[in-house]
Amino acid sequence: MKAKLFLVLVLSVLSTQVDAQDLLRRIGRSVGKSVQREIVKKAREKSASQRCHVQTQPGSRKQEEPQQVAPQPQAVVMQSRDTGQNIVRDTTLNYIDEYGINHGGGILIGGILWAPVNCGYHATDYPYGKLFQWGRKHGQGYGAPYLSDKHDVRPDKTTADIVPAPVTPAEARKHPNDFYARSDNSLFNWTRNDMKLWNQFTDDGIIFKNKLNDPCPDGWRLPELFDFYNLTKNYSEFTESHEGGQKGRWFSGPEPYGTDVQRIFLPAVGSRNRDGYSANRDISTGYWSLRHGGGEGLIWTLYFGSDEVEVSPYAFPHEANAVRCVKDIPDQRML
Numbered sequence: 183m184k185a186k187l188f189l190v191l192v193l194s195v196l197s198t199q200v201d202a203q204d205l206l207r208r209i210g211r212s213v214g215k216s217v218q219r220e221i222v223k224k225a226r227e228k229s230a231s232q233r234c235h236v237q238t239q240p241g242s243r244k245q246e247e248p249q250q251v252a253p254q255p256q257a258v259v260m261q262s263r264d265t266g267q268n269i270v271r272d273t274t275l276n277y278i279d280e281y282g283i284n285h286g287g288g289i290l291i292g293g294i295l296w297a298p299v300n301c302g303y304h305a306t307d308y309p310y311g312k313l314f315q316w317g318r319k320h321g322q323g324y325g326a327p328y329l330s331d332k333h334d335v336r337p338d339k340t341t342a343d344i345v346p347a348p349v350t351p352a353e354a355r356k357h358p359n360d361f362y363a364r365s366d367n368s369l370f371n372w373t374r375n376d377m378k379l380w381n382q383f384t385d386d387g388i389i390f391k392n393k394l395n396d397p398c399p400d401g402w403r404l405p406e407l408f409d410f411y412n413l414t415k416n417y418s419e420f421t422e423s424h425e426g427g428q429k430g431r432w433f434s435g436p437e438p439y440g441t442d443v444q445r446i447f448l449p450a451v452g453s454r455n456r457d458g459y460s461a462n463r464d465i466s467t468g469y470w471s472l473r474h475g476g477g478e479g480l481i482w483t484l485y486f487g488s489d490e491v492e493v494s495p496y497a498f499p500h501e502a503n504a505v506r507c508v509k510d511i512p513d514q515r516m517l
Contacts, residue, residue: 264432265424268442271298275401275509279303288509291444292412292435295509300451301397302505307339309426310451310463313502315372316470316481317351317379319395320358322502324452329461333452336428336463344458347372347500351379351395363458364500370456370478371499377474380404387516389472396472398507404472405508406516410484410493412436413446420488423447429464431486448506450487456500462487468503473516 271287277297278284281304288295300311302321312321325341328334342361347368354362354373362372373379381404382390391403398404405413416439418432428449437443452463466487473482473495481497497503 263424264418264421264441264445264447266447269444277402277507278399280397280399289444289446291433291446292415292437294409294412294435296413296446297398297402297507298446300449300504300506304339310336310338310428310449311504311506312338313342313451313454313460314397314470314505315362315502316474316497316499317373317376317395319351319355319397321397321505322359322361322454324454324460324463327459329455329459333459333461333463335452337460341460342454342458342502349373351376355394361454361458361502362500364456368500373499375478375499377476379474381472381474381516383516389510389514389516391510397505398510401510402507403510404470404505405484406514407471407473407482407493409508410469410471410482414484414491414493417491418445420450420486423449430467431491446506448484448486448504451504453504454502456498468497468501470497470503470505 269289272290272295273287275295276284276287277299279299280302283304285298285303288297290296301314302308302312303310308323310324313324314321322342323338323340325337326334327344340359343357343359344363345357345360346365347362348365349360349362349372351373354360362368364370378392379395380392381396382392384390389403389406391398396403413433413435415436416434418439420429420431422429430447430449432439432445432447434440434443434445439445448469449467450462450464451467452461452465453468454460466485468483468485471482471484471493475481475495479498480495481499482493482495483497483503484491484493486492
């Protein structure tokens with residue numbers, strides 16, 4: 183185990199001229215896959231011995247107990263287009279975004295309440311939501327500069343201002359549209375390595391939202407590993423949204439995917455690499471979790487494209503990915 187982790191870290195150091203996310207994903211398909219399986223196994227063993235604490239408000243619908251992860255999630259091909267019909271909103275908690283717009287209640291999937299839209303979403307300006315560097319309060323739009331011309335796809339109203347890292351979190355909060363790219367003084371992080379920028383977890387693993395930096399609205403937080411494992415038990419093929427034509431996937435959690443079950447659509451937002459280049463809109467994307475693995479290249483994300491869906495710990499905080507919030511439940515523990 184230690185030898186494999188060491189190999190991952192050595193290769194990441196040697197990757198200064200290679201996109202880190204692509205390199206680590208290739209490693210993840212070989213040596214890194216066995217590392218991931220060991221980590222996931224431990225997480226599942228721990229979750230089996232714990233029960234998630236889900237509070238039910240008076241008069242509200244009782245929330246389900248999250249179930250264990252299905253070993254082999256399957257993508258389901260639909261013969262007709264999914265228009266989001268038959269999705270029931272939970273009115274116990276509305277999602278009110280950074281612009282003050284109320285998007286209504288969340289969507290309850292396997293006992294976990296998911297936000298109805300991505301963080302930073304705006305119907306005309308940021309229809310996919312914004313891209314966030316890990317641990318930052320503010321996100322930026324997808325746009326120039328691009329990794330190549332082929333990635334100039336459906337840019338947002340504004341794009342990021344690319345400036346060199348490092349910077350303190352407090353300084354970053356003063357400049358919401360700055361993207362802090364790698365520099366000679368900061369190869370793998372936009373700030374000093376800090377596991378608690380989004381989650382000031384306690385010694386016994388209780389999730390404690392860091393309100394200074396968490397971009398989710400009041401009552402919501404970044405997903406934990408269990409949230410992603412639960413959500414990705416079942417999902418659709420890579421498809422096109424009925425609203426706006428974004429490409430992505432529907433995720434239905436414990437229930438086999440279909441138009442008669444609870445589900446959310448996650449668009450393929452794309453990403454911004456650590457040099458500040460946007461890429462892969464409508465092709466692939468990463469969604470951040472609050473889980474930091476300790477090393478600067480060991481942050482957990484939900485990653486998917488047209489041919490794969492995986493929850494893996496191979497992202498750098500320099501990178502900018504999407505965020506989909508979940509309900510912040512008091513005294514909930516990490517895996």
